[in-house]
Amino acid sequence: MSASLILRVSAPMLLWLPLAASLYVLLRGHNEPGGGFIGGLLAGVGLIFHAIAFGAAPTRKLLRLAPTSYCAIGVLLAAASGIPALLGAAGPYLTHLWWFPDIGIVLPLGTTILFDAGVYITVVGTVATLFLSLMEEETL
Amino acid sequence: MFSPVWLILIGTAATLAATRIPRAVAAPFGAASALALFAIALGYVGAIGDGAAVVAPFWSVPSLGIAGGLRVDGLSLVFLLLIAGIGALIFIYAHAYLAGDPRLRRLVVVLILFMTAMAGAVTADDIVVLFVFWELTSLASFFLVGYDHENPAARRAALQALLVTGAGGLALLGGLIPIALAAETTSLSGILAAREAVLAHPAAIPAMLLVIAGCFAKSAQVPLHFWLPNAMAAPTPVSAYLHSATMVKLGVYLLARFNPLYQDEALWQTILAGFGIATAATGMAMAFRETDLKRVLAQTTVAALGTLVMLIGIAPELSIAAAVTFLIVHAFYKAALFMVAGIVDHETGLRDASALRGLARAMPLTALAATLAAFSMSGLPPFVGFVAKELIYEAKLDLGPGAAALLGLGFLVNAATVAIAGIMSYRLFFGAPTPTPNKPHDPPAAMLAGPIILAVLGLIAGLLPALLGGAFVEPAAAAILGRPAAVPLKLWHGFNTVLLLSAATIVVGVALYLAWGPLVPRFKALRVVDRYAPAAAYERGLAALITFAETCTRNIQHGSLRGYLRTLFLVLAIATLATLILRGGAAWPAADNLTDPRLLLFAAMLIGAIATAMARTAIAAVLALGLVGFSIALIFLTFGAPDVAFTQFSVETLMVAILAAALLRLPLRRTDTRSARQKLGDASVALLVGLAVALVLASVLATPFDPRLSLWFGENSAAAAHGRNVVNVILVDFRALDTLGEITVLAIAAFAVAALLRKGAAK
Numbered sequence: 085m086s087a088s089l090i091l092r093v094s095a096p097m098l099l100w101l102p103l104a105a106s107l108y109v110l111l112r113g114h115n116e117p118g119g120g121f122i123g124g125l126l127a128g129v130g131l132i133f134h135a136i137a138f139g140a141a142p143t144r145k146l147l148r149l150a151p152t153s154y155c156a157i158g159v160l161l162a163a164a165s166g167i168p169a170l171l172g173a174a175g176p177y178l179t180h181l182w183w184f185p186d187i188g189i190v191l192p193l194g195t196t197i198l199f200d201a202g203v204y205i206t207v208v209g210t211v212a213t214l215f216l217s218l219m220e221e222e223t224l
Numbered sequence: 225m226f227s228p229v230w231l232i233l234i235g236t237a238a239t240l241a242a243t244r245i246p247r248a249v250a251a252p253f254g255a256a257s258a259l260a261l262f263a264i265a266l267g268y269v270g271a272i273g274d275g276a277a278v279v280a281p282f283w284s285v286p287s288l289g290i291a292g293g294l295r296v297d298g299l300s301l302v303f304l305l306l307i308a309g310i311g312a313l314i315f316i317y318a319h320a321y322l323a324g325d326p327r328l329r330r331l332v333v334v335l336i337l338f339m340t341a342m343a344g345a346v347t348a349d350d351i352v353v354l355f356v357f358w359e360l361t362s363l364a365s366f367f368l369v370g371y372d373h374e375n376p377a378a379r380r381a382a383l384q385a386l387l388v389t390g391a392g393g394l395a396l397l398g399g400l401i402p403i404a405l406a407a408e409t410t411s412l413s414g415i416l417a418a419r420e421a422v423l424a425h426p427a428a429i430p431a432m433l434l435v436i437a438g439c440f441a442k443s444a445q446v447p448l449h450f451w452l453p454n455a456m457a458a459p460t461p462v463s464a465y466l467h468s469a470t471m472v473k474l475g476v477y478l479l480a481r482f483n484p485l486y487q488d489e490a491l492w493q494t495i496l497a498g499f500g501i502a503t504a505a506t507g508m509a510m511a512f513r514e515t516d517l518k519r520v521l522a523q524t525t526v527a528a529l530g531t532l533v534m535l536i537g538i539a540p541e542l543s544i545a546a547a548v549t550f551l552i553v554h555a556f557y558k559a560a561l562f563m564v565a566g567i568v569d570h571e572t573g574l575r576d577a578s579a580l581r582g583l584a585r586a587m588p589l590t591a592l593a594a595t596l597a598a599f600s601m602s603g604l605p606p607f608v609g610f611v612a613k614e615l616i617y618e619a620k621l622d623l624g625p626g627a628a629a630l631l632g633l634g635f636l637v638n639a640a641t642v643a644i645a646g647i648m649s650y651r652l653f654f655g656a657p658t659p660t661p662n663k664p665h666d667p668p669a670a671m672l673a674g675p676i677i678l679a680v681l682g683l684i685a686g687l688l689p690a691l692l693g694g695a696f697v698e699p700a701a702a703a704i705l706g707r708p709a710a711v712p713l714k715l716w717h718g719f720n721t722v723l724l725l726s727a728a729t730i731v732v733g734v735a736l737y738l739a740w741g742p743l744v745p746r747f748k749a750l751r752v753v754d755r756y757a758p759a760a761a762y763e764r765g766l767a768a769l770i771t772f773a774e775t776c777t778r779n780i781q782h783g784s785l786r787g788y789l790r791t792l793f794l795v796l797a798i799a800t801l802a803t804l805i806l807r808g809g810a811a812w813p814a815a816d817n818l819t820d821p822r823l824l825l826f827a828a829m830l831i832g833a834i835a836t837a838m839a840r841t842a843i844a845a846v847l848a849l850g851l852v853g854f855s856i857a858l859i860f861l862t863f864g865a866p867d868v869a870f871t872q873f874s875v876e877t878l879m880v881a882i883l884a885a886a887l888l889r890l891p892l893r894r895t896d897t898r899s900a901r902q903k904l905g906d907a908s909v910a911l912l913v914g915l916a917v918a919l920v921l922a923s924v925l926a927t928p929f930d931p932r933l934s935l936w937f938g939e940n941s942a943a944a945a946h947g948r949n950v951v952n953v954i955l956v957d958f959r960a961l962d963t964l965g966e967i968t969v970l971a972i973a974a975f976a977v978a979a980l981l982r983k984g985a986a987k
Contacts (some may be wrong), residue, residue, distance in 0.1 A: 122874055
């Protein structure tokens, strides 16, 4: 796919800005609008711009792993986030645990972030799989 | 004494271990595991007298209402000993019979699995546990019948056995559920205890009929008997084990298990007695159409199963004792004779009863085993078969003149049994030898051990009837009747009507034996049986099912994307409208904020939708569709749902990008090729969907808003889950399992797309 000069020049920005924004959106999701789904979609938008500008192969290289691997990692991470509850007998599977370490300020950490990260990674993997497979298809 | 749970644990461990051991020791390993089960079962002998039972918790899931549990009583014990004991002999037999077969280990693995499933099924005290093991036996049987999977006949027989017993399993499940609901427990002993409640349930009779249907399919009762003779495609050790001693008797077991519940119901008695005697007569008549040793034996097995079901149906103590005795007797002689048939097949290369004679000179020990087993089968004293036959006659005579049909047909069945026993022993082994492909000789000790031990057991049990009765038959009969039963077994009853009947049976049997030669071709020539038997109905039904499936596929999977969408939307519209009308029509909400400026966004959405529909090129349609999407996102935003709006924006961006990427591969200038008529049709479908959805939404808005859930989530979000964004807290915490399911679906969709659009995939 040949892209315009403007797109090629701006593509790195159109990749890294959404990616950075997506991480921010993911992390703040528990208290402000955002979360894994939205974050994953935003990151997906960035990847799509990259793929349109440079083609599918460079985007695959950028991802390092196969896009479908991201789906698997995401689902496994989300599923694993429920296991601590079982080990500590805190409640049923996927009851999230929280930890409030005091490092000058109180930092609330919960297993929810693992779960949300799993959602994020799955969504990124799905968008990447869909778009890259579609791009590489010679005849539709 | 070991807990019954050990039976399952050892069986499961042995199944897994058997996949890893060298092929040469696979069968001995199987025998050892069977012996372990046998030893555990022997430990219960003293503990189950007088209706007592050994119970153990197993697989209880209180949150799903599964009571769980294993329970060994007299009935379970008889089955356990037969399963494990005959199982051990079968493994030893298979070691020699299939020596050198590269697939022997696989057979052993499935056989151990099957043995474990049987042990679980007959000890289960919970219908869920029972059902799981029940189905497992059907599955294992499928693989065993289809062992010779390169042979199409074996594959067909395996499928037939699976379909018939599988359909029976479904019927059984359909019956067990209402029974468990009525008894308010899944525990079998609980269900038997809640007899009144179960019988008073409105669905009591259908449930009973379904349970009967399930048992009939498993135990090859008319008209579902045809799969059993076909299952003889399995190797002989499997036939001897599954189709004589164990699996096919599982249906009989469950009927016996449920007997305390239904024994006073006239319908239960009539169905069991009627179908039982019909099956017995059919099996025996069909046995006279066969000359293949294994198929002859299979048909007599059908007959024996019929006799067992009939005996449960006629219900008084005597007949139940007769049923248990006959069950044991039959397992002994039938397994022995199957193994003999296997030996004859193995050593001579032939298993046609009409072509084999005089083998005794070459294989004297085999002849001895066959003769002993055949004596027990014919019911000659002092073999245990005699005890069983006397009991059966006595039970029928007790019923009085009303049971004349049962008695008469039963008499003929018994006489035919004598004749077949003669074929399996005298005809095969005595007289002038006939030429055979292989030079016959006695098989190795491993193959002889099974038939000789079982045949001798038939003699010993006949000589010690009191031991057999006290230790096994009475406890089992007590379990079937639900109350203690005192039926002392005796070898000698004195000179009475029963003895006279026995003598007459032998005489008629010998006459039938002499007539066997000319009778068989005549029976075989009866084409009407082939044409109208249930087996033919099965074939026609299967063919019709496949035709139906093909027709459906052709009409539904026609390959036109436009057609799929039209169907999809039409169904959606009609289903929605129909639901609305059935639920009392649509309601209209009060319109009180018509001056809200945000309504302009709806106008933008409408314009986008119309533009999409009117667009001349695909790319213009995609862009117009984007307008609709972004308007929706803005509506979400202005009505206070920032998370949803955020998601919608991202989805819309992706959607436009993905669609554009796809459409760039299509001719950009391609315009609409639909005729005016097609356009009109599509437009009406679209309007219908729009109307349906609008009416539903209006009705939803007209219903008063119930804020309980929103309030609860609002209050608990920060307090319980440390998050102020309620939407996200619901997604990742309160309903995290749902989200996990959703992302799993996403991942599956991604995998499907990756597989479909794989680079270089076969086009």
